[in-house]
Amino acid sequence: MKIAIVGCGNMGMAFAKSFLQYDLVKKDDLLLIEKSTDRSEALKNEKAGVVVDTIGPHVGQTDLVILSVKPQDFNSVYEALRDVVQPNQIILSIMAGIPIAQIQEKLAHPLVVRAMPNTPAMLGMGITGFTAAKEVDLASLRRVENLINATGRSIFLEDEAMLDAVTALSGSGPAYFYYVVKAMIEAGKQMGFDDAVSALLVKQTMLGAYHLINTADKSLDELIKAVASKGGTTEAALRTFEAGALSDTLVAGIKAAQVRATELSKG
Ligand SMILES: NC(=O)C1=CN([C@@H]2O[C@H](COP(=O)(O)OP(=O)(O)OC[C@H]3O[C@@H](n4cnc5c(N)ncnc54)[C@H](OP(=O)(O)O)[C@@H]3O)[C@@H](O)[C@H]2O)C=CC1
Numbered sequence: 039m040k041i042a043i044v045g046c047g048n049m050g051m052a053f054a055k056s057f058l059q060y061d062l063v064k065k066d067d068l069l070l071i072e073k074s075t076d077r078s079e080a081l082k083n084e085k086a087g088v089v090v091d092t093i094g095p096h097v098g099q100t101d102l103v104i105l106s107v108k109p110q111d112f113n114s115v116y117e118a119l120r121d122v123v124q125p126n127q128i129i130l131s132i133m134a135g136i137p138i139a140q141i142q143e144k145l146a147h148p149l150v151v152r153a154m155p156n157t158p159a160m161l162g163m164g165i166t167g168f169t170a171a172k173e174v175d176l177a178s179l180r181r182v183e184n185l186i187n188a189t190g191r192s193i194f195l196e197d198e199a200m201l202d203a204v205t206a207l208s209g210s211g212p213a214y215f216y217y218v219v220k221a222m223i224e225a226g227k228q229m230g231f232d233d234a235v236s237a238l239l240v241k242q243t244m245l246g247a248y249h250l251i252n253t254a255d256k257s258l259d260e261l262i263k264a265v266a267s268k269g270g271t272t273e274a275a276l277r278t279f280e281a282g283a284l285s286d287t288l289v290a291g292i293k294a295a296q297v298r299a300t301e302l303s304k305g
């Protein structure tokens with residue numbers, strides 16, 4: 039299989055490296071199109087694939103083209119791509135917000151799959167929601183799904199509108215987690231630990247708690263209850279969180295991300 043990746047930043051390269059790791063593509067068959075000179079020099083030094091700085095006819099010789107530029111940069115990419123795209127090529131977009139119909143129209147090309155991964159894809163531990171234009175046949179969709187699964191797990195969604203919710207929940211989700219971890223480490227520092235000790239206490243707590251979510255036969259409420267002794271310390275913390283409407287704030291933030299995803303489709 040030959041693959042072109044347009045925009046080789048965080049996510050483009052997370053995909054590229056996962057494909058290479060599982061031998062789904064050979065370096066000679068992996069075309070990396072990257073505008074940033076610094077980044078393309080680094081990719082050349084890494085020998086990550088065939089690195090070029092602009093879209094040209096060689097892109098038309100691949101089976102799959104992954105669009106992983108920022109949504110705002112799609113306008114600077116689509117004309118060059120429309121000129122070279124071939125009828126049998128599949129386009130896989132991971133750009134937040136941009137609907138399949140808009141990509142089809144701008145590229146004058148029907149075969150579009152739209153996906154929303156997240157950064158743990160860099161470790162093969164991502165989760166990707168994806169959907170496809172009705173013109174994409176099942177065999178092609180399966181091939182794309184196999185590629186996506188090299189970056190972690192995936193879920194097919196019939197309803198494209200739900201991809202903006204995937205973006206808000208799991209696409210942006212790692213940042214929410216880091217935000218909470220950062221606040222906990224800060225609390226540790228304010229109570230007298232140095233950075234490293236506070237980070238160790240918090241990171242191991244998050245790791246252990248994550249595994250309990252997955253393995254303990256308990257709901258999240260039951261897990262909370264198992265920590266929060268009556269009249270104890272955890273209750274004191276949870277009361278403060280409730281007083282500050284922390285849970286409602288998190289839900290509101292995630293919904294704001296969904297609204298922003300929809301706005302991005304408008305350019
Ligand atoms: N980061 C994340 O957690 C996730 C991101 N996404 C989506 O993935 C896409 C990429 O995000 P991310 O990897 O973080 O972004 P990055 O900025 O890390 O990567 C995008 C790269 O594309 C380059 N680029 C811009 N225009 C062109 C062009 N015309 N031709 C070739 N390369 C170009 C950029 O160069 P320059 O910097 O010079 O502009 C940059 O190096 C976005 O659409 C985002 O919505 C999806 C899921 C998660």
Ligand SMILES: O=C(O)[C@@H]1CCC=N1
Pocket residue numbers: 134205209210
């Ligand atoms: O913040 C963003 O727009 C992208 C999409 C999901 C994660 N990062």
